Amino acid sequence: MEITLWHLLDSLLAILLLGLGWAALSGTDLKRGVVLFMAFGLLLSLIWARLRAPDLALAEAAIGAGLSGALLLLALRDKEKSENNLGQPGFLPGLASLLLMLLLAASFALAYVSAVTGHEGGRLAGLAFGNLEQSGVSNPVTAVLLNFRAYDTLLELAVLLAATLGILALGSERRPFRRPGVLLEGLVAWISPLLVIVAGYLLWAGAHAPGGAFQAGALLAAAIVMLRLGGMRSDHLPGPLVQRWLLVGGITAFMLTGYLASFLGLVFLQYPDGRAGLLILLIESAAMLSIALSLGLAYIGGRPSGWENRSSRGRSS
Amino acid sequence: MIELLGSLFILASLAFFAAGSIGLLRLPGVHARLHALTKADNLGLGLLVAGAGLIGGDLLLALKLLLVWLLVMIASAIAAYLIAGHAMNDREES
Amino acid sequence: MGEQKQQGAQFMILTQLIFGITGGLLFAMGLRSALVRESLLARIIAVNISGAGVFLAFVAIAYRGLEETPDPVPHALVLTGIVVAVSATALALALRRRLDEADDE
Numbered sequence: 001m002e003i004t005l006w007h008l009l010d011s012l013l014a015i016l017l018l019g020l021g022w023a024a025l026s027g028t029d030l031k032r033g034v035v036l037f038m039a040f041g042l043l044l045s046l047i048w049a050r051l052r053a054p055d056l057a058l059a060e061a062a063i064g065a066g067l068s069g070a071l072l073l074l075a076l077r078d079k080e081k082s083e084n085n086l087g088q089p090g091f092l093p094g095l096a097s098l099l100l101m102l103l104l105a106a107s108f109a110l111a112y113v114s115a116v117t118g119h120e121g122g123r124l125a126g127l128a129f130g131n132l133e134q135s136g137v138s139n140p141v142t143a144v145l146l147n148f149r150a151y152d153t154l155l156e157l158a159v160l161l162a163a164t165l166g167i168l169a170l171g172s173e174r175r176p177f178r179r180p181g182v183l184l185e186g187l188v189a190w191i192s193p194l195l196v197i198v199a200g201y202l203l204w205a206g207a208h209a210p211g212g213a214f215q216a217g218a219l220l221a222a223a224i225v226m227l228r229l230g231g232m233r234s235d236h237l238p239g240p241l242v243q244r245w246l247l248v249g250g251i252t253a254f255m256l257t258g259y260l261a262s263f264l265g266l267v268f269l270q271y272p273d274g275r276a277g278l279l280i281l282l283i284e285s286a287a288m289l290s291i292a293l294s295l296g297l298a299y300i301g302g303r304p305s306g307w308e309n310r311s312s313r314g315r316s317s
Numbered sequence: 318m319i320e321l322l323g324s325l326f327i328l329a330s331l332a333f334f335a336a337g338s339i340g341l342l343r344l345p346g347v348h349a350r351l352h353a354l355t356k357a358d359n360l361g362l363g364l365l366v367a368g369a370g371l372i373g374g375d376l377l378l379a380l381k382l383l384l385v386w387l388l389v390m391i392a393s394a395i396a397a398y399l400i401a402g403h404a405m406n407d408r409e410e411s
Numbered sequence: 412m413g414e415q416k417q418q419g420a421q422f423m424i425l426t427q428l429i430f431g432i433t434g435g436l437l438f439a440m441g442l443r444s445a446l447v448r449e450s451l452l453a454r455i456i457a458v459n460i461s462g463a464g465v466f467l468a469f470v471a472i473a474y475r476g477l478e479e480t481p482d483p484v485p486h487a488l489v490l491t492g493i494v495v496a497v498s499a500t501a502l503a504l505a506l507r508r509r510l511d512e513a514d515d516e
Contacts, residue, residue, distance in 0.1 A: 002421060006477075010426050014433040017467075021437050021460050025444040030452055037456050044463055051430065051474050052481045056466075059490055063497050068459065071497075072452070075504045078511055080451055094447065101443035108435035112468065116427050125482040140483035141490065149487060156491045163498035167505045171512070181402075187395050194388075214494055291494070298501035301508070 013047050034072045041065025054210035055141045058202070062218035067295055070225055074174065074299065136276025137207040145212065146280045150269050154254040157287060161251060164294040167302060174301035179231035188230030195223040203288055207277065213284035217291030224296030240307045243293060250290030253283045319371050326368030333361030347404040355397045359390050423476035430471035437464025451507045455500060462496045 020043060024036035041064040048057040128144055135143035145153050179185070199219040206212030224237070237243065257279055258269040266272065271279050297304075340353025366386045370379030441461025445454045466489045473485035 002418060003425070004422065006422070007425050007429065010429045014429050018433060018436060018440075021440060021463075025440060025448075025453070025457055025460060030450060033453060033456055037459065040460065040463070044467070047430070047467070048470065051426075051470050053470050053473070053486050053489075056470065056486055056489055056493070059493050063493050064463070068497050068500055071501055071504055072456065075452060075507065078504075078508045080507065080511055097443050097447050101439040104442065105436050105439035108438065108468075109432050112431045112435060113428060116424055116431065116472070123482060124484045128483050129480075140480070141486045144483045144487040145490065149484075152487075152491060156495060159495050160498045163502040166502045170505045170509045183395050183398055187391065191388075214490060294498065295501070298498070298505075302505065
């Protein structure tokens with residue numbers, strides 16, 4: 001088997017990834033663990049680029065490293081009752097779990113090697129590439145996400161909404177940050193509009209180049225995070241009613257499209273001929289706003305203070 | 318020819334990144350480490366962007382890379398300022 | 412022509428093996444940490460790393476070498492997975508925060 005420079009690079013990336021993962025998991029200081037996890041996410045984004053998955057690289061950098069890291073950093077401030085990081089397990093449980101882990105990794109490796117080197121089975125890629133022209137977009141990943149497997153994306157938005165409902169139900173927002181110095185405030189003031197523009201560009205470019213609704217939504221969520229860090233609570237976000245509608249907007253757009261198709265006599269979520277591109281753009285726009293607001297609310301930490309409960313509506317004003 | 322020049326730029330940027338990383342690991346104190354990190358890595362990224370722009374060949378691509386470099390410089394400068402300010406506050410309190 | 416294709420296939424398979432087995436190791440490491448560590452935050456990080464290992468195995472299978480476009484279906488699955496992972500993390504962190512407040516009552 002010929003080992004080229006590429007494989008040397010791959011081995012280096014793999015070893016670095018394993019090292020970062022192990023360091024992030026085994027340290028006793030949680031702050032170090034979180035920062036190492038962010039570095040892990042960035043290295044993973046580089047690996048996606050190496051494996052020719054640019055959409056994933058964008059999404060991993062924005063969501064996996066950026067937003068996840070921001071959420072974890074914020075969560076470091078929450079105290080935990082049994083903050084027992086030094087609780088390394090006893091000898092026997094530790095050994096047992098180690099053996100279990102090795103067994104799991106070995107059986108996975110066995111199955112994986114036999115799958116990769118064995119007989120080539122059927123693949124969906126042929127179907128996807130074959131039908132790409134009729135899908136309405138030319139980026140194959142977007143075509144799979146928003147056309148061929150649109151039902152999965154609909155369910156994914158439902159999962160996102162369920163998580164958001166849980167976060168909203170669990171408590172009110174975290175204490176807002178105080179107003180920062182002039183430099184950070186200036187940075188936030190300049191970067192937020194830039195983020196909005198780049199998010200719009202990514203949404204548009206997702207049809208023919210790497211990009212799409214998820215990456216764009218993540219950038220908008222990053223704008224919300226930056227506004228929050230700049231001490232501005234909800235100055236620039238729309239009001240509670242609009243926010244509620246935006247949160248369900250993605251799923252609503254999907255469902256309306258699906259029922260429209262049924263109404264026209266087609267299967268649920270089957271796009272009418274020639275309209276696929278336009279419908280995909282509309283659905284992606286609504287989904288981008290939903291994702292942005294969901295992830296932004298996740299960072300805010302709970303119900304913003306402007307939202308009223310039904311029970312308190314009678315009492316206020 | 319242009320690709321050779323681009324590759325040389327990228328190799329030079331590796332030296333700067335290595336210098337920045339070694340400075341982060343070996344220098345004493347927060348401020349010295351910040352200095353090594355921001356100066357060396359900004360210049361390293363600039364050389365990398367120049368090399369990638371040359372190899373890429375497209376003017377629009379090179380302009381986008383330039384924008385990336387500018388954003389990274391602004392962000393790292395402000396982050397360094399914030400970190401240094403906090404380090405100074407910590408030192409005053411203790 | 413057949414030999415060139417076979418060399419291309421071998422190139423692709425070696426990369427797939429390197430990254431796929433790394434993914435499996437990450438999955439097992441993350442799972443072990445999630446079982447063993449006591450801190451909830453450490454467990455959340457461990458589950459995230461475990462998920463990243465699964466994603467790596469997916470994308471490694473989708474890789475078709477330097478010449479051919481990679482398989483888009485696993486890419487779409489992993490993209491969905493990344494978003495679901497972050498929303499699950501956000502919910503887990505909110506639960507952790509609420510648990511802490513509940514313990515204080």
